Amino acid sequence: MNGxxxxxxxxxxKRYGPITAVDGLDLDVPEGTCVGLLGPNGAGKSTTMRLxxxxxxxxxxxxxVLGFRLPGESKAARAQCGVVPQLDNxxxxxxxxxxxxxxxxxxxxxxxxxxxxxxxxLKTANLADRRDTKVDKLSGGxxxxxxxxxxxxxxxxLVLLDEPTVGLDPQVRQxxxxxxxxxxxxxTTILMSTHYIEEAERLADTVLIMAHGGAVAAGPPSQxxxxxxxxxxxxxxxxxxxxxxxxxxxxxxxxxxxxxxxxVSVLGVDGADGRAPEGQRRPTNLEDVFVLLTGEEIG
Amino acid sequence: xxxSASRRLGRLERPAMTGVLxxxxxxxxxxxxxxxxxxxxxxxxxxxxxxxxxxSLVSExxxxxxVEFVGTGTVATAVLFSSAFPAMFGTFIxxxxxxxxxxxxxxxxxxxxxxxxxxxxxATRAGVYGCVxxxxxxxxxxxxxxxxxxxxxxxxxxxxxxxxxGIAIAGFISxxxxxxxxxxxxxxxxxxxxxxxFPLSELPEWAQVAGNFNxxxxxxxxxxxxxxxxxxxxxxGRLGVLVAxxxxxxxxxxxxxxxKLVD
Numbered sequence: 083m084n085g086x087x088x089x090x091x092x093x094x095x096k097r098y099g100p101i102t103a104v105d106g107l108d109l110d111v112p113e114g115t116c117v118g119l120l121g122p123n124g125a126g127k128s129t130t131m132r133l134x135x136x137x138x139x140x141x142x143x144x145x146x147v148l149g150f151r152l153p154g155e156s157k158a159a160r161a162q163c164g165v166v167p168q169l170d171n172x173x174x175x176x177x178x179x180x181x182x183x184x185x186x187x188x189x190x191x192x193x194x195x196x197x198x199x200x201x202x203x204l205k206t207a208n209l210a211d212r213r214d215t216k217v218d219k220l221s222g223g224x225x226x227x228x229x230x231x232x233x234x235x236x237x238x239x240l241v242l243l244d245e246p247t248v249g250l251d252p253q254v255r256q257x258x259x260x261x262x263x264x265x266x267x268x269x270t271t272i273l274m275s276t277h278y279i280e281e282a283e284r285l286a287d288t289v290l291i292m293a294h295g296g297a298v299a300a301g302p303p304s305q306x307x308x309x310x311x312x313x314x315x316x317x318x319x320x321x322x323x324x325x326x327x328x329x330x331x332x333x334x335x336x337x338x339x340x341x342x343x344x345x346v347s348v349l350g351v352d353g354a355d356g357r358a359p360e361g362q363r364r365p366t367n368l369e370d371v372f373v374l375l376t377g378e379e380i381g
Numbered sequence: 382x383x384x385s386a387s388r389r390l391g392r393l394e395r396p397a398m399t400g401v402l403x404x405x406x407x408x409x410x411x412x413x414x415x416x417x418x419x420x421x422x423x424x425x426x427x428x429x430x431x432x433x434x435x436x437s438l439v440s441e442x443x444x445x446x447x448v449e450f451v452g453t454g455t456v457a458t459a460v461l462f463s464s465a466f467p468a469m470f471g472t473f474i475x476x477x478x479x480x481x482x483x484x485x486x487x488x489x490x491x492x493x494x495x496x497x498x499x500x501x502x503x504a505t506r507a508g509v510y511g512c513v514x515x516x517x518x519x520x521x522x523x524x525x526x527x528x529x530x531x532x533x534x535x536x537x538x539x540x541x542x543x544x545x546x547g548i549a550i551a552g553f554i555s556x557x558x559x560x561x562x563x564x565x566x567x568x569x570x571x572x573x574x575x576x577x578x579f580p581l582s583e584l585p586e587w588a589q590v591a592g593n594f595n596x597x598x599x600x601x602x603x604x605x606x607x608x609x610x611x612x613x614x615x616x617x618g619r620l621g622v623l624v625a626x627x628x629x630x631x632x633x634x635x636x637x638x639x640x641k642l643v644d
Binding site: 135137138163167170173174175180183185187188190 | 397479488489491
């Protein structure tokens, strides 16, 4: 980390008609780090991703990617970015290798380096033995790996991952986490949007929690947890009336709570002896912070 | 200011357009057989149906043998079918269903380069497939002429215009069903009143005047003159119309697709 910012957003606003998808967002992604954009559906994560490739143009605010100002210099920035989209847009009638070949051209990899770039990407994504397989014959997990490999053919300085594991089974998800983690270990800067808390917790150095188009909190996951949810929580189960009682009692002694469908979690009970209700003790986690800050329990 | 301008990559860059073209060419390698089949069989059927079916009733039209009249005319049909239609449907499918353009525009490629490269590619295909009816007509007895060497060029220029037209339409519409309006209300009349199957000189005056605004008509006439003898300035004028049509449709297509692809 050299203190340079790979992404710098200030007061970014993006409106679609009456809807404000991104509402005064500030975002810093220091070079060499992995930043997770965590937020519920509709929080503005995907719009933010589109703004970074100038596929959406901001109505207000300043955007810089790798030192280039957007949207004017976006093309120069895009040349050094790799993008893994949320929705699969591979060419399905082409083989794995052909898909990569096309992208070496789109990302202007020199003629003499193309072969090596393709081999390197195949190896990274562990698809070398599938090079001649047509995409529509690949499993969901392999297609995802190919999408990531495709974004890496030109050795980008910055990789944008939009919901990289959405809709995949847990085993495949872990496989992809290993891939992303390896990328991070090489020093590639990563901005990843996700609504999976575990994903952000495992991969991101810094998490930015988004709700309603803006940032509601930012920091390393452990720090966010300590700051907003304390170290321990008490989980109280019971019928709705009992849960409401627990919430009222906790509020009266200035303890924060969150609903989880069947229970109430009273947060930050460490050092709150006597004030905490009886129940099951557990360590707090990023999900507590997420629910607390995005107001998901109301919706 | 100067520093930031120099870091900015230019417009209509060759590497960007090459990237888009490579994608098209590699994809084409997986479906060229089907395209070539339909591009060859269709004009042959037109030639057989009209040339011989109709040709048994009328042996000569506008001073030409009817089979030769139709054989040269259907070049324009082939150009239209291999440019406007793939442009409309291909663009819409790549935009809406395959989301190909999302991937391409995330790379250092701008909408202007994307549209231009795709139109050039379709125009190239039209330049090749446009010649097929002429080859079929040669088989059926049309006399070869040196002027015919200009046919791929004419087909390319006309194909570029129709490709841009198709891309623009795909940019304007919101549902794939809307293509029906364009096909029925625009393409079918233009296709029929282009002088392909009957000369426009047989039509009422207003229709003849209107025909001059039909780029397909100028394509038909140019191909016929390439085969039977050039007509000097008027042919140059027709070429001018095709070029103007191409340039106008190109700008409209870029505008329509930018609106569609960039929020």
